[in-house]
Amino acid sequence: MNIKQIAKAAGVSVATVSRVLNHPESVAPKTRDKIQKIIEETEYKPNWFAQGLNFNKTRTIGLVIPHILNTMYMEIAKGVEDVAQQKGYITFMCNVKKDPKLEKNYVEELILRRVDGIILMFSALEDKYINEIEQHGISVVLVGENKDVEGRNTVKVDCRLAAMTMVGHLSGNGHKSIGMLYGNDPEQESRDILQGYRDGMRAKKLKVNEDYIMELDNTIEGGYLGAKKLLVGQPPKAIFTSSDPIAYGAIDAIKDSGLRVPEDIAVAGFGNSRMSNLIEPKLTTVELPFHKMGVYGARLLFDLIEDDEKNEEEPRQITLQTKMRIRKSCGHKERIGEMF
Amino acid sequence: MNIKQIAKAAGVSVATVSRVLNHPESVAPKTRDKIQKIIEETEYKPNWFAQGLNFNKTRTIGLVIPHILNTMYMEIAKGVEDVAQQKGYITFMCNVKKDPKLEKNYVEELILRRVDGIILMFSALEDKYINEIEQHGISVVLVGENKDVEGRNTVKVDCRLAAMTMVGHLSGNGHKSIGMLYGNDPEQESRDILQGYRDGMRAKKLKVNEDYIMELDNTIEGGYLGAKKLLVGQPPKAIFTSSDPIAYGAIDAIKDSGLRVPEDIAVAGFGNSRMSNLIEPKLTTVELPFHKMGVYGARLLFDLIEDDEKNEEEPRQITLQTKMRIRKSCGHKERIGEMF
């Protein structure tokens, strides 16, 4: 079923049908009704390619996700998708599996498919490459990027401050020697957390023992192995980790060594993933506003897409704040439940 | 940059450029090389809409996901995407949030965008509607659907058998009164598990106490509340649940009541989600081959897409088997670790 057949059936020209589709007010009510009726009856839908060829708009956005099996990322994705859907856009979710080459491939596909905008989540893409995307007339928003990118639209979280606060909290619980297990990924975020840890220690005038700082895989296994190393000799009284999975691994390792959490060693994580109040003991952690990041990122993107002038304006950098989730694992003296 | 400019730069007609793109062997090597060089230099990429208008193929598939925050679904999605990506296809992941109306909307968008095929995961779509999709020349594969659909290409899991086996295992551990908490969703799967439970009880000649069977929300909270109800009066010695989250909730409830798992009440789940070997006690559960479901589903779909004859053949129904994950929560007498 194409526009020609509709026109024929209605006894009008294709132009009139096209008008009914795009500027219905410019068609005589009688003609319009007649055509609309036929369109409904036949369930005619304009050919998407033909429309694209004329409009060069697709009502489609691309969302580049580091890894779809990671619920944190998917919460951001949901935020993006919630907004997109409400706007009547459809979203290409690309699982780049933390592979920069794959990410590039996907972005090229997105450009090819003429998406109206792209949201890059914790992207590994070089700056000049992002420029290339924009040269194709595609708006770009970076979400969850903590790198100091200038001249870009970004949504980020102040991880350094969050880490500082958590160290302050651990110190407030009486812990003086605090170890730090941080992941190698997402790179910038981990670095910021590490920096926050150092800043927090300094703020509380605590001595940083470099042997207590360890870089490892951002996985449960990574946390397990890292904590095991920390446990030989004189372990710290508290361990702060740059992600919840690392904390789970650490807790497992501590238990396996016959020690108790938090009595012997306190643990605090970062991310507030779903299971953090399921494990024993429930995990004290930093809650990141994942869904919100997606929502804000998407709104920013649609602002750019729908309002061309916005593209000329100064890029916006939105910074979101975190929340502390005080549970049992950090050895808080009064169990006050969850703190907001 | 378009084909005309390339043609001009090479001093040939657009037809020749098009030939180099689509049937390079039909062009004189000298001309071909020259054109190819220009194409590379200019990084020319054919306009996707124009190509679509001619080919009516998009190298794109649609994947309809019940909910992207559920890791199980995303594991299936990853399986699909792994295959798609390897085939050079890009995947539209649609998060339908278990809303049939939204699902329909999304499918319509996919049809509009002329995807080459659609994979429906635990779909709520009516049969006649799936027929409509196929009438648009789009191949459809159902994944994770246990409903008895005839004449469709499907990949499913034998949940009934898995549930039977698990009941057998619990019985083998000496439990005679076994309760069943089953979710209301995914509908068919839950029903199959319930059926497997009944069949398993019968096979072991155990009496089914209808008060021990309860339908509830497939969430941690649902499991918690359901188990609480079971705990008043004379509770069963073992609880089997139709999903891991329900089991987590149940374990939490049992602990909260001052009872121990598995000493007082054993628990077994279904699904083997990530955290099931993190919680205390580690959860005995049924592992579903999620990733495999996605891979097989995608392969089936690409068979249909790439080989038109296959569409005429008898639809294929692939049934995958599950694995038992025996851990601590079921009170297995000899702690043999995980059984495969």
Add this chain to the structure above:
DNA sequence: GTGAAAGCGCTAACAA
């Protein structure tokens, strides 16, 4: 081996 031109389905400028 290559070019001219028709056609894919649609939109919009221009004419009537």
Add this chain to the structure above:
DNA sequence: TTGTTAGCGCTTTCAC
């Protein structure tokens, strides 16, 4: 208010 037609960028048939 409506119709005619060029054009969007490409593929392919038909001549040469």
